[in-house]
Amino acid sequence: MNSRKVVFLFWSTLLVGSISGGIVGSFLNSSRLLEGGFANFFWGATWAIGISAAFSLIAQMGFFAYLTLHRFGLGIFKSVRLWNRIQVVIIAFVVFDLFYLRYMAFAEEGESIWSYMIIPVLLLVYGLVIAAIKAKATNRQAFIPALFFIVVVTSIEWVPALTANDPKWLWIYFAPLLAANTWQLLILHRLTGTGNEAAKT
Template identity: 45%
Template sequence: MNSRNWVRFFIHTLLLGGVITIFTGFAVQWEKYKPLFLDFDILEIISIAIWLLGVGFIFSVISQMGYFAYLTIHRFGLGFFRSLWNPVQLVVIAFVLFDFIYFRYKEFAGENESIWPYLLVALFLLLIGIVIAYLKAKQSDKHAFVPGLFFMVCVTIIEWVPVLRVNNHDWLYLMLYPLLICNAYQLLMLPKYIERSKVERPVIRKEQQMTVHK
């Protein structure tokens, strides 16, 4: 991918994370912000939206760091485990989901609290991961399903750790949805940016040659 499309990819993902966080922020704390909308307090709404936009940019950067870190890990895994890399990823997914449920329940559950809320969040992550991985497999080939699932489940949980440790309900969902959407966008859209770079490469080369001759 050329530098021009890399910058486009970065900016589009950044803006996506910011915009999604604005909507998510108002949604998860609707009871708090509802009076502002009823009173048409435009300045206050805009100031909160700008703050949420900045927070979303941070979430987007975390997502992009996680994605490019995974691309490196994926290359290493293919080289080291070869044909066993997909089964290894499935085992890791199972362990990560188990730990995600068990340790959160053990750390944060109140007395006599059910494990179901912790289990449902993990199932939601798994379901979203399966859907996005299926779309990825249709986009490229069936071997892309497991890596896509690994990224959407395991890497999302790792990126989510800063708020998982605090376990604040609003922040959990404020960060989760932008991460999922940014991760899905990167996973599904990167090949299109790469293809665009391939198409643009002869044009850029021609422009460079014309510049040199001038």
């Protein structure tokens, strides 16, 4: 992948993360943004876009860190199948921790654990869908790495908001991370020319 494509990946990911986070942030703060006139709305929306841009930069660092980790894992275990099995175990561990540890840390007396399972389950389902799209566009071996990236790497990047346990900040932080990670995952094979169509030519 040449420098032009790297620059495209950087700026397009920044744009996707900024816009998605800006929309979600503006929506969640709509009552506050709309009560002070246009100037208040403008600066509030600008703040939401700016903070989302910062989160999308975190997503980009996580993406390249995972690409390095993936190559490192393949080099250590010398087997795609074994490395994929290890990733599946880590995925299960992270999904469990996403609801159990948060329940243990933040649940009030009498509060059900089921409410803490909604986000992890939805993230897993979303990851399965995106991983299936990635595998269809490239090859079957890409399914587990794609699922790992969406679920595990996104969760790690999301930790600062998870520890705060503020519902609004959970989504303001989560939206640009998930959008940026999805974009990077689904655009990479097009930039590198490693998709199914490229393999046929």
